[in-house]
Amino acid sequence: PWALPDVNWVDEARRWRRKRMFRCFNSWQLDISVAVCCNNDIKLLMNGRDTGNITFYETNYASKKQGRSYNMSALFANSPAFQLEDNLYLQDIRKHNQMMLFWCIHALNREQEVAALMVIMLLMGWEFVFSLHQYEIIYWSTFV
Incomplete structure (x- = not known):
């Protein structure tokens, strides 16, 4: 037309x-x-x-702007990782560093903006690869 x-x-x-x-x-x-x-x-x-x-x-x-999480240092500063008081339980420097890393990662993950498709794939336990086709084996001997 x-x-x-x-x-x-x-x-x-x-x-x-x-x-x-x-x-x-x-x-x-x-x-x-x-x-x-x-x-x-x-x-x-x-x-x-x-x-x-x-x-x-x-x-x-393309830039996948993440308005709330673009400044990691501000997220870390507001997280409990840097707001600890002296505590006998956390005197061990190794345990203290481990907890600090955990809280930093937790602060980042809490503010991360993720696509809905990725969230569904994570919740359902699916892999991050989609196969939109079902492949069949074709043997060359069928043509010759």
């Missing part, structure tokens, strides 16, 4: 058309379709709101 322009073009009003060779396909791109095994639509992003929005989204996604 789409028009079939011969070339890509953009006019002064920021209207654009992509070269199409097939009337019933959206503006697909062969390399993307082969890589992700589906028909993906392509949109031209010119300088404007769309470009700014996608840049902001990609930057935040």
Whole structure:
């Protein structure tokens, strides 16, 4: 149902058309379709709101900003690891260091922002690898 322009073009009003060779396909791109095994639509992003929005989204996604836990030293300072008083139970320096490390790691883990998928995988005891295909053995002798 789409028009079939011969070339890509953009006019002064920021209207654009992509070269199409097939009337019933959206503006697909062969390399993307082969890589992700589906028909993906392509949109031209010119300088404007769309470009700014996608840049902001990609930057935040790539940097995985963790607003509450970016400053580890502040987390450690607020944790009980550095707020101990002299205690006979913790006089042993080795035990003291072990407890300090435990509390530091606990402070980091408490403030960590984790993706929901990772949380589900940890709670369910699943591995961190997904296999989306079931592979079958094909013997060469069946073809020869």
